Amino acid sequence: MRKVIGVMPLYDREKKCYWIQPDYLEMLEAENAIPMLLPLTSNHNELDYFLEICGGFLLTGGPDVAPSIYNEEQKPWCGTLCEARDEMEQYILKKAVEKDRSVLGVCRGIQLMNVCYGGTLYQDLKSEYDSDLDHRIQPSYNEMIHFNTIQKDTPLYDLLGKEQMKVNSYHHQAVKKLSPQFKQMAISEDGLIESIYMPDRKYVVGVQWHPEFLYQKDENNRKIICSFVDSI
DSSP: OOOEEEEOOEEETTTTEEEOOHHHHHHHHTTTOEEEEOOOOOOHHHHHHHHHHOSEEEEOOOSBOOGGGGTOOOOTTOOOBOHHHHHHHHHHHHHHHHTTOEEEEETHHHHHHHHHTTOOEESOHHHHOOOSOOOBOOTTOOOOOEEEEEOSSSHHHHHHOOSEEEEOOBOSOEESSOOTTOEEEEEETTSOEEEEEOTTSSOEEEESSOGGGTTTTOHHHHHHHHHHHHTO
16 A cells, blocks of 8 residues: 655745645655655644645655744744744644654754754754854755765664765755754764664654655655654
């Protein structure tokens, strides 16, 4: 039986419409999963329905996470917010963790995971983090620009069997203080946390890079997506 995975939508305020990068859906379909784009809603009855029929959830990239979630004021360099999505994803994530559903967080997804369980974020790397590494590449987003060091004794090391992997990068926020519910799995060349996991659940994993743009050409990223689908 093919596995159904709930995918978080992006919202266009000007057009008042949901949308999604097709790469997210295509990478799941490539592993024989069925991606289901969820509606943007805070209706718990609707979300509970999806929590029953979906074996896993993909927390996609998108707007910045509201600083109020991690008890900070919004600074001028913080970007566009979508409070409705923050509310929806926190509910989905916490319920999915309770039910031991599989969850993969990409870019904003890893950030939402971290703050949902007590971590914090850099609201803008250029303003708050001293580094010469550019974490915001230009389209088509499939250029692998920096290495991550993978920590031993983690699921990512067990999966890939190597201490380094090269990744793309398209973000201006990042994990600052790590949630006590997570452990780190990979660190960028300039010291940022690039991958995390929840050790007491079968598969709750976040990555800061964008495997949806790399899985077709890079075996490491294909293995990550495959491991997510296989965990369901």
